[in-house]
Amino acid sequence: DKRMAREVIALRSGETVSDESTNQNQLSNAISELYDGIGVRSLEVLDLNIQLQAEIDRRQLAEEAAQLAAQVFDNSSDAMTVTDAENNIIAINPAFTKLTGYRPEDVIGRNPNVLSSGRHDQDFYQDMWDSLNSTGHWDGELWNQHKNGNVFAESLSINTIYNADGSVDRRVAVFSDITEKKLTEERLTRQADELKELNARLSQEIAVKNRLFSIIAHDLRSPFTLLLGMTQTVIKKADRYSREKLIEKMEVINQASNNVFIVMENLLEWARSQLEGEKLDIKEIQVADIIVEALAVLQSVADEKGVKIQRDAIDHQVCADHHVLLTIVRNLLSNAIKFSKTGDTVEVTVQAKEGKVEIVVSDRGVGIPEHMIDSLFAVDQKTTTLGTAGEGGTGLRLPLCADLVKKMDGRMRVESEPEKGSRFIVLLPAKCSD
16 A cells, blocks of 8 residues: 555656646747747837938938028028919018018019019010920029119029929029129120220221321322412513413412312311311301302302303202301312313202202212212212312312211202212201291
8 A cells, every 4th residue: 555655646746747847848938939029029119210210310301401491591692482383472581572672471472573674575574484384494684673663683593393293383583683783784885885986986087187188288289389380480481471371371370279279168167167166157048148159269160161050040048057058069069060071061959848948069070980979978088089171189078068067957968870960969957946
């Protein structure tokens, strides 16, 4: 019995040992599985933490960028506007208000054309929109209007922000005031134009002076040389000349003297016309008196050449300077006689035309080649030619006449055809204004 008891106790003790070993194995496995699960979860949590930190960093950077953009927008010295897809203003910065005078409540929801100055036409804005629609960008200069009505110049740049589908989301315009710059450019351009004009005028005046020196040196010297030679000959041989021969010599001297007189008169008249502040004695005068006075000098010249002078008997009143108009008529008549042939007729006609008086001196002489007509009235270009009897000239007559006519608020033109003659037409006011 004792033996059986010991066997039973030993058996039961072995079962207990076996159960404890099994439980320990199960516990170890459970703990191992738990650790494995904890490791996986830890990795997942770590990954989530990394993603969360990245998102936090991204949002922080985005927030910083947004804050920076807002600071740039608010503190920029350039005016800025943001418009929506319908081109309505949704935001402006303080510089916009400073430049245009408009506050946010004045322009939010309105079209930017509220600033339009009216200086640009529809084509200008059409070109702007063509560029924006095709490239998303436009820059240039334009004039806009301040809230107070003042106009200012601006340098403008517009850029487009697009949605993911390519549609317009926003447009951002940045502009600055360049009024002073534009005004400076305009002033410099104006000054440059004035300098060019001054340079051209000085060049012309130099050419004119050179022309006049040439006239004085040559055209005055020649008749004076002739006069001196003829008078010396007459003095030495007067007692041997017949009366007819003496008269012939004196006629040559008279002709030369007359030529010198006309040249001197023209030079003096031209010099007088160039004086700054020189005023003409403009008043209503009779044209017939002027013609008679001019013929008193030129009739003998025409008779000597065998040229007839015909004038109408109708008189007209004209608003002009007596001495100046006499110079014009005398030069036109002298020119017509010079280019007429023996037996030709020079005509002087005067007629009223719609508040004006037209004085026409015409001849049937050699005429003027077409290529010379445009330069006839230019004092800096020598267009003189010899007359039908070999008469010389200064080339000053016609330019002087054109200049004097202009000074009396008139116009002068020429109609001519080679070998058929010329018509010089002077148009002056009939009455002087009060």
